[in-house]
Amino acid sequence: MSTRPAPVTRKSTKSEYIETDTGNKISRKAKIEGKPNIMLGGRTVIMADVYMRGDLHRFSSSGEGGAAQLTTAISIGRYTVVATGCTLKPPSRISRGQMAYYPMRIGDNVFIGPNCHISAIAISSHVYIGANAVLSPFCIIKDNCKILPNTVVPPNMVVPVGSIVGGKPGRIVGEVGEGWGVGSGASGESWVEGGELRDLVKSIR
Numbered sequence: 249m250s251t252r253p254a255p256v257t258r259k260s261t262k263s264e265y266i267e268t269d270t271g272n273k274i275s276r277k278a279k280i281e282g283k284p285n286i287m288l289g290g291r292t293v294i295m296a297d298v299y300m301r302g303d304l305h306r307f308s309s310s311g312e313g314g315a316a317q318l319t320t321a322i323s324i325g326r327y328t329v330v331a332t333g334c335t336l337k338p339p340s341r342i343s344r345g346q347m348a349y350y351p352m353r354i355g356d357n358v359f360i361g362p363n364c365h366i367s368a369i370a371i372s373s374h375v376y377i378g379a380n381a382v383l384s385p386f387c388i389i390k391d392n393c394k395i396l397p398n399t400v401v402p403p404n405m406v407v408p409v410g411s412i413v414g415g416k417p418g419r420i421v422g423e424v425g426e427g428w429g430v431g432s433g434a435s436g437e438s439w440v441e442g443g444e445l446r447d448l449v450k451s452i453r
Contacts, residue, residue, distance in 0.1 A: 263453060264296070273452055285321040289356070293329045293452050301337040304349045321349065325356035325373065327445040329452075333363040339385035350386075357445045361397065368401070372409075374429055376441040392442055394424055 265273040270290035278294050280286065282302030294300070305321035321338050330336065338352045352366070355373035360366065361381065368383040372390050378397030383389070387405045395401065396414035407413055412422040429442030439448040 265293075265453065271449075273449070282321060285319070287320050287323045289323075289325040289328075291327050291446070291449050292324050293449055295330060295332045295334075295452075297333045298330050299335045301335075304338045304340065305351075306349050320351055322352045322354070324354045325358070327356055327449055328354060328358040328360075329445055329448060330360045331362040331364075331379075334360055334366065335364075336366045339367045339369050341385070355391075357443070359441070359445060359448075374442045392424060392428065394428075394441060396421070 262276070264277070265275055267273050268288070270288070272288045272290060272292045272294070274280070274294045275296040275298065277296035278298040278300070280300045280302065282305065284302070285305045286300060286302040300322060302321045306319055322336055336352065338349045340347050340349045342348070350369055352369060354371045355375070357373055358371055358375045358377070360377045361379035363380050364377055365382045367385040368387045368389060369385070370388045371383070374392045375389050375395070377383070377395040378399065380398045381395050382400045383395070384401055384403040386403055387401045387407070389395070389401070389407045390409040392410045393407050394412045395418070396412065398416070399414050399418045400416040401407065401413060401418040405418065407420070410423050411420045412424060413419065414421045424442060429440060439445055
């Protein structure tokens with residue numbers, strides 16, 4: 249008596265990333281609080297174990313009849329990559345005896361390396377942030393800047409365009425120079441620090 253082999257059932261493997269209509273890729277392992285208060289510009293990647301605090305926001309009284317309305321807590325532009333283990337927390341200060349949170353704005357083509365803690369109020373476009381960096385509350389990073397790994401950018405520091413920042417506390421240690429962000433990547437990579445992150449975003453699945 250011959251027996252038929254049991255049919256092999258294949259489970260469809262879910263992609264690690266949920267892709268939105270605008271091409272954002274968000275890891276299923278990311279922890280995102282206050283999703284309605286977070287705005288992603290499109291083609292942006294949020295990797296595993298990223299913790300985003302969209303629940304830390306302020307209210308505006310510009311609604312009808314002076315009713316309080318939510319404001320965006322975290323806004324991220326296009327082709328920006330937030331690597332594994334990062335925390336994005338809007339900056340805050342005590343105002344009139346209460347904790348007040350201020351919106352965080354991040355531009356286009358920003359790479360935030362693994363395990364960074366970000367509380368900057370503004371990061372402009374084409375910025376590269378190395379692993380384990382800390383951007384303290386209310387610091388501002390202008391366009392085309394490089395933050396070296398393990399750097400601690402002090403509160404309220406304004407980093408000028410084209411600067412390299414390193415150290416604890418962070419200070420300007422150089423300039424990126426002409427041609428930064430342009431050219432072919434090392435080890436066959438098609439993206440470079442400070443450059444367009446379009447190809448990197450496409451390669452993440």
